[in-house]
Amino acid sequence: MKETASPSSRLLRGAFILVLAAILSKLIGTIQKIPLQNIGGDGVFGIYNAVYPFYTLVLLVATAGFPAAVSKFVAEEMASGREAGARRVLRISSMMLVVLGVLFGVLMYVAAPLLAAWIDNMHTEAALRSAALALPLVPIMAGLRGYFQGMHDMMPTAVSQVAEQTVRVAAMVALLLWLHQLGAADDWIAAGATFGSAAGGAAGLLVMLIYWWLYRRRTRLAAIQVQVEQAPVQHQPAWPLLKALLLYALPICLGSLSAPLISLVDTFTMPRLLKASGWSEAEAMIQFGVYNRGIPLVQMMSMLATSMSVLFIPALADARIRDRHDLIRSQTQQTVNWFWLLGLASSAGIAMLAMPVDIMLYEDAIGSDTIRWLAFTGIGATLSIVTAALLQGMGSVRAPAIHLLLATIVKAVLNIVLVPHYGINGAAIAGIVAYSLAALLNIILLIRLTQFPVSWREMVWKPLLVTIVMCAGVGVWQWLMDWLLPALGMHARLEALIVTLGGIAIGGILFLIGLFRTQLMTEQQAAALPKIGSRLVPWLNKLRIIKK
Structure with missing residues (x-):
């Protein structure tokens, strides 16, 4: 007989899926900046990094907190057996999110010259307008994610996150290569890079719409098979629900806004301050690219x-x-x-x-x-x-x-x-x-x-000792490679790759040894690590890394 997963196990599995998807999507989003700089150069890199925090901030204002709010209210409706009520939550929240997305998208597009003037660099105008095209798409996707999370189904959110980032990066790289080949100016190349957000948003939304269509088709078929007569939906005023959604989402939104604000400080101060220090507008963007x-x-x-x-x-x-x-x-x-x-x-x-x-x-x-x-x-x-x-x-x-x-x-x-x-x-x-x-x-x-x-000993001195030993080992490795590699006549990037990978390996080994020799991690804690603990401890004991 097949066992039914408990609510707690479903929640843990869902959290694990979301964490994996978040790590993968963030990794894709982080690594994409490397080809952006390699293809576009530091000028394009600077413009992109000046615009993207602002786009992120506007997007958070339009959507932050709503997936969690929709998830909460949908879960409550489903727990009470009111599937029609859950769909009503999605319908009302989606209408509001579409309005917010279109409103902020139009405002950002129209106000791009003014925003570029605030940044004190008119090269950002085209990229701001390009990024604005994503804003009408992403909010509705956020609402659909919240709906499925409310039913403890994290897979649609995970798949759409990965699809969104993958298509965003693919579109960005394709446009970068095409515009660079055409000999376009830095501001238009950066605009092509930021357009990847719109392409990614469209892909993520498409994934969520497919999941929604499959879900509705499945529920309709199930209702027909068991001949369920659903209770008529009571037409209640939308404002109380809308108000409750807003009150729940607002604190989450405020908390989410804080982090990108620090990045936005650089966007609005650094180009201006660099220009005041004697750099031209284009040179200031190059410096900003190097900084990023x-x-x-x-x-x-x-x-x-x-x-x-x-x-x-x-x-x-x-x-x-x-x-x-x-x-x-x-x-x-x-x-x-x-x-x-x-x-x-x-x-x-x-x-x-x-x-x-x-x-x-x-x-x-x-x-x-x-x-x-x-x-x-x-x-x-x-x-x-x-x-x-x-x-x-x-x-x-x-x-x-x-x-x-x-x-x-x-x-x-x-x-x-x-x-x-x-x-x-x-x-x-x-x-x-x-x-x-x-x-x-x-x-x-x-x-x-x-x-x-x-404990100063456990929190400060031991970590500092482990870090100093690790850095000393990496420093010796770099000194040896600086002496050996130039004689081999390798390409500079290949030499750098060898030094970096070797340094990471040596640093990691010394960190692991220091971790156990100072007992910042014990054998019991290592054994408790999920999946790898049972295999890691015997290997560490064989190498006599763990202090008895």
């Missing part, structure tokens, strides 16, 4: 934190409901310690390998210094994401958003102070301070709420 070389690396660091953070909220919420303060305290302490260690080691590793990574990915080393500075924004970014999720899981929704808004203000002020003196490196330093401030404020609040013990 390190951003995908930092995004890959925080990508894991973002994807895993969705798992902390329900776990902590459940512990809070059951009044398990001991569980909340231990989970919070362990999570903060782990992500601080991972953020520190990853940032230090990127900083050590900045020059070979820059050559490997972008053909030259002119962005190496900035990549070194930007690498350390990853510590604060990673910790601020994870600690915000922990706070939300304990019911503190507004505080992390306020902390990140405060960090945004600090970032803007420091950009104004530092960029005229230190150029793009000044903006990177401002980012380190801003993200670190948000993370620190979140951690202080977590300590106050959970009373988890703070």
Whole structure:
């Protein structure tokens, strides 16, 4: 007899599917910036990175919170056996989302010259208009995702996320190659790249519409087979439901807006400040492109934190409901310690390998210094994401958003102070301070709420020791390769690839050894790792890495 999956197992499986899809789609979205710079150059790269945070912000205003809101109300209707009510939630939310998407799309398209003037670079105008074309498509897709999530079916969301990113990148690369071959100007090449968002939005929407059609066809056939007479739908006023959706979605929207605001600070301040420092409009965009070389690396660091953070909220919420303060305290302490260690080691590793990574990915080393500075924004970014999720899981929704808004203000002020003196490196330093401030404020609040013990030895000195040993090993590897590889006459990018991959391998091994020798991870914790723990521990014991 076939067992029916329990609600909790369905939720865990759904969360796992969403995490995998989020990691894959974010990985695709991050890696796509490398061919963008390689094909278009730093000027196109700068324009794209000036426009994309603004597009993301507008998109979040139009959609953020609505998938979660629709999911909640649909789940409630389905739990009460009111499938018609669930469809009514989708219908009303979809009408509102379509209106918002079209409205914001038209406003962004029409106001593109004004926005370009605010950015202080008219080269961004065509790209702003191109990005605006995606806005009418994406909101309705968000509503459909929320509907299926409300029925605990995460697969449509996962497939549409991956399809959206894959088509977006494919369209972007195709247009980049075509426009570059035509000899188009940088602003039109960047506009072709941002048009990928519209192509991706159309693909994601198409996937959701196919799932919706299959679902409606399946439910109609099931109703005919069992000859179910559905209760007539009561025509209730739409405004109460619409108001409830808005009230539920608004706090989530405000929390989501905080993160892209820091990126938007760079968009609205750096081109202006660089021009004031003596760069021309085109040169300022090239400098902005060089600055953004390190951003995908930092995004890959925080990508894991973002994807895993969705798992902390329900776990902590459940512990809070059951009044398990001991569980909340231990989970919070362990999570903060782990992500601080991972953020520190990853940032230090990127900083050590900045020059070979820059050559490997972008053909030259002119962005190496900035990549070194930007690498350390990853510590604060990673910790601020994870600690915000922990706070939300304990019911503190507004505080992390306020902390990140405060960090945004600090970032803007420091950009104004530092960029005229230190150029793009000044903006990177401002980012380190801003993200670190948000993370620190979140951690202080977590300590106050959970009373988890703070051990300087475990939280600071041991992670620093492991990171220093790791960096020393990577430094020795780089010194040896700088001595050996030039004699072989290899291409510069191949040399950089060898140095980078070897450095990652050596750094990873030394990090793993340090992790167990300092007992930052124990044998029991390693054995508890899902899927790999049972295989990892015997291998580590054989190599005598685990300290007994």
